[in-house]
Amino acid sequence: MVQPGRGSSGGDVGGSVGGGSAGGGSAGVARAATIDPSLRREVEAVADALGRAMGELIEGVGALGGGPVGGVGERTGGGTVGPTALAGALGIDKVLASRLLKALRERDAASSLHAMPGPEPLRRVARACVARGVHEVVGLRASEAIARYEALIRGRAGDRSRLDAVLSAWAPSARREFELRRKQSLFRAMSEVRGVRAAFSHATVIVGRGQNEEAFDLVWVNGYRSLCRVRPGAVVKFASRRVVPWSHGRSVRALSGGLVTDPGQVVFRPFSSVPPPVVRVEQVEDTVQYVLGDGPVGEGKNLVYGEVCIAEVPRRVPTGSGRRGFFFAEVAVPCEVLQFDVLIQDGLYWDEGPELSIYDTSFEGVANVNDRRRDLDRLDLLESVESLGFPAKVRSGDMSEYGRLVEVAIGARWDYERTWFRGYRCRIDYPIYGTQVVMSFKAEEEEDW
Incomplete structure (x- = not known):
């Protein structure tokens, strides 16, 4: 007790x-009260666009000779790779690579956005992919998707912590992690x-x-x-x-x-x-x-x-x-x-x-x-x-x-x-x-x- x-x-x-x-x-x-249905539709749209755009960037790196980089499941149809290989291919931090791959493997919008790194880390990934030779049009689509993601965080939720609170209501896996981290902070x-x-x-x-x-x-x-x-x-x-x-x-x-x-x-x-x-x-x-x-x-x-x-x-x-x-x-x-x-x-x-x-x-x-x-x-x-x-x-x-x-x-x-x-x-x-x-x-x- x-x-x-x-x-x-x-x-x-x-x-x-x-x-x-x-x-x-x-x-x-x-x-x-039930959360505004329009917010859920917006979350699903942003998650889908962001997942496709980031997956396309990573698959583009693989097509340029970096190996079967991806491992993002059905969303992109890519192969499998660990965060170490992705980090080495793009010259980014392994933790960032791990979070991105985890987010892209998620099958539902709420879990994907909850696991997704923030807008600025994603922009670093996008720049690294374009620097490796991925077509600029693909990089532009990723930039637009990241901008929508950032607008969702700041305009609709207020900040990332509040967005995570909303997402935790829709995704059990996200909710468990959300609750545990907040309870640990309270402790x-x-x-x-x-x-x-x-x-x-x-x-x-x-x-x-x-x-x-x-x-x-x-x-x-x-x-x-x-x-x-x-x-x-x-x-x-x-x-x-x-x-x-x-x-x-x-x-x-x-x-x-x-x-x-x-x-x-x-x-x-x-x-x-x-x-x-x-x-x-x-x-x-x-x-x-x-x-x-x-x-x-x-x-x-x-x-x-x-x-x-x-x-x-x-x-x-x-x-x-x-x-x-x-x-x-x-x-x-x-x-x-x-x-x-x-x-x-x-x-x-x-x-x-x-x-x-x-x-x-x-x-x-x-x-x-x-x-x-x-x-x-x-x-x-x-x-x-x-x-x-x-x-x-x-x-x-x-x-x-x-x-x-x-x-x-x-x-x-x-x-x-x-x-x-x-x-x-x-x-x-x-x-x-x-x-x-x-x-x-x-x-x-x-x-x-």
Whole structure:
């Protein structure tokens, strides 16, 4: 988890342990108005003209004795060649040659323009081709196509970054690259502003039966790898919170069985650094706050902590209410990777997969997935949930000891050997700071709530 917060389950059935980062392709996200159709037609026309013109230039170089330069697929009918050969033939940079060939190989307009180098680099290519002996008429057609491309960028989009944002809505491959680069930039900026960063953050909630037949017990295990301050004096805070009030015997304790407010109990030492990071803990009503103690700037620490939550989540929702059980992870620390896992004991909830929603919490705070007023705060991202199977396979390529950690966490509340769980994972590269990643499930209903 990135911001340890206690996840929340369901409708007014909910408990959430914060920790975790943001993620994913939200279900039911409100969509913006459709982009002007004339813009899409213009993009397609510009991409087609530019692809044909640049392909013709490159094929012209090959015809002059430079070999089968091209590799641009059906658009030009050329052969195949790598960027090194093209760069050598034209005397241009290999990176530029690679980007141009990639763009010309794309089969749809949006992907082609997204991969295409900017106008000035293309003009350098055009001049190099004409200098090699390609007919000036071919070079003129390329110059005209490049001018249309430049007009599209400056006149219609405003700048290249905005054009890429438009193109990402039409081309999945372009969108993935667009989102990843922007999220990476946000990570760099926020880690410097907040003064803290982590290489890996995990938030894991384990949902199972307890003694109370009307509520589920939860075990939350949250942690960071290489958590460090990058600026002196930076405050590093996590929180474990509940979205919906719930009583009826609800209680919280540390994995070890001690008080959750005891730092010596809440930090899971076998999976943390030696010596473990110093953590201050304070409980205020339904929120448990964790603050990382002072430490040297740049010193990375591994931290794992967790809670056992008894009778945390109501089992049923009102009949016909449409409410869902849900669990979430908040991104409270900028991190490179977030892994958010939900493990559910066999027979609980329906066997349907979860819906994934990602909320912007900057204005309204942490969201309840059953509050339709928060739908407009959902972010439309390409993140997704993968099934970990049944029984869940909980290995992690980001944390070698993760499987053992989950075994111990389950054993803190249930008989590990006799209790089977199905699992779901949302893994996000560069989760957006300040977002809330939610997995929601269809819950049991009852006549009287």
